[in-house]
Amino acid sequence: MSTDQNKFQAIISHCKEYGFVFQSSEIYDGLSAVYDYGQYGSELKKNIKDYWWKSMTQLHEDIVGIDAAIFMHPTTWKASGHVDNFSDPMIDNKDSNKRYRVDHLIEGYAETLPTEAGEALLAQMDELLKENDFAGLKTLIESNKIKCTVSGTVNWTEVRQFNLMFSTQLGSVTDEASEIYLRPETAQGIFVNFLNVQKTGRMKVPFGIAQIGKAFRNEIVARQFIFRMREFEQMEMQFFVRPGTQQEWYEKWKEERMQWHLSLGIDPAKYHFKDHIKLAHYADAAVDIEYEFPFGFKEVEGIHSRTDFDLKQHQEYSKKKIQYFDTEINQNYVPYVIETSIGLDRMFLLTICNAYAEEDLSTPEKADSRVVLRLPAKLAPVKLAIFPLTKKEGLPELARELMNDCKSAFYCFYEEKDAIGRRYRRQDAIGTPFCVTIDHQTKEDGTVTIRHRDSMEQERIPLSEVKALVLNKIS
Ligand code: ATP
DSSP states (O other), rough: OOOHHHHHHHHHHHHHHTEEEEEETGGGTOOOOEEOHHHHHHHHHHHHHHHHIIIIIIIIITTEEEEEOOBBBHHHHTTHHHHHEEEEEEEETTTTTTTTEHHHHHHHHHHSSSSHHHHHHHHHHHHHHTTTTTTHHHHHHHTOOEEEEEEEOOOOOEEEEEEOOEEESOOOOOOOTTTBOOOSSSSSHHHHHHHHHHTTTTOOOEEEEEEEEEEOOOSSSOGGGGOSSEEEEEEEEEEETTTTHHHHHEEEHHHHHHHHTTTTTGGGGGGGEEOOSSSOOOOOOEEEEEETTTTTEEEEEEEEEEEEEHHHHHHHHHOOOOOOETTTTTTEOEEEEEEEEEEEEHHHHHHHHHHHEEEEEEOSSSEEEEEEEETTTOOOOEEEEEEEEESTTTTHHHHHHHHHHHHHTTTTOOSSOOOOOHHHHHHHHHSSSSSEEEOOOHHSSSEEEEEETTTTEEEEEEEEGHHHHHHHHHO
């Protein structure tokens, strides 16, 4: 096992041990590829969500937000193409009955080859995927003798398409009930509300609609922790533009989204763009923002130029005119769309992977180490931990006063138990950027010790300045 894989395993354990992420229904042995966020995980997730929401809506006068329902009229998914096209080519191993996504199976094998041979194989695969050549893909797997990881054999079925949407019944009486889907993306809730928002908000093209919400996909190969889940959350924005201007807006959003990632202080070398080789049925250009996870560069966000496909499809299927009258050019048209779509859970995983560090603090006298989450202060679940040095002599009262003053402004944590050093380490492990200790000197001169997570430096500052200092760092 490589060091990076070890690191990833350590991150998964850390997420559980410190209340960030739990396997869903763990007491029943869990549900595959479904996860729950714990006390600190839900805070971190909410902070990422708020950061995205604010930067998309509040900071963009031309973008507004909505919150559409998960259930939608079933025709939505006919119109969007998901009923017919939202599928991945799969192959089963006849001996183990294990099912693989064809691209994942070939990619996994390519990683074991020398770089040039691996790249050549992936180029062949991309070509076949682009042509939807399933027989060719099967031949490629067989001619390379790619084995099933469970049975170790090359006894494969034909390559087949497998739809990723979950369906359920709406209505209580079975024969009256109609089949509906759990949405596999949030985007369609935006498209079907285009006219509602444009008219009631008196929006002028170009403008955008943002949304955060759950999406569901019956992923076949669901591994790598919360990277690929069956129930997950997306943060999507559809930007409606005048036809012919989509290329320029696509470039602008590519740049702007990358800047958003970098604004979190993440090393730019950890990111790159990857153009799509096989474009989705609705797109005329598409790129992924990939981040270097411990298991390699992988997609965290997609930017897609979706043309006028979606609005035109909904116009056709609903038989309602979905058009915009552009007063500047005196023309009616169906707007083109640039989409930015980021997985909230993937961004969460990225944030944790980027922040997680195991540090050796040993001195010649003493072996020592710590695990620290170097989270951006604005995303950290707890912003300030407040520790009275002892449980007596009026120190808890002073600490409580500070807590009461700060807790309406940001998330604080109060603790009296254990030696200060151990309390610091527990806060390091959940990424708390600041700890304040109230000691006897506080009673004399009104100063406290503030300890900085990353440098572990401690300084004395007036108690009255603590709140402003933290607010300044998290704003
Ligand atoms: P992938 O190729 O990894 O399956 P995708 O290209 O199908 O992803 P999109 O349909 O573009 O993904 O969805 C937009 C974003 O939603 C992705 O960039 C990703 O961050 C997130 N996402 C998609 N599927 C999942 C999933 N199963 N679990 C968690 N996040 C997901």
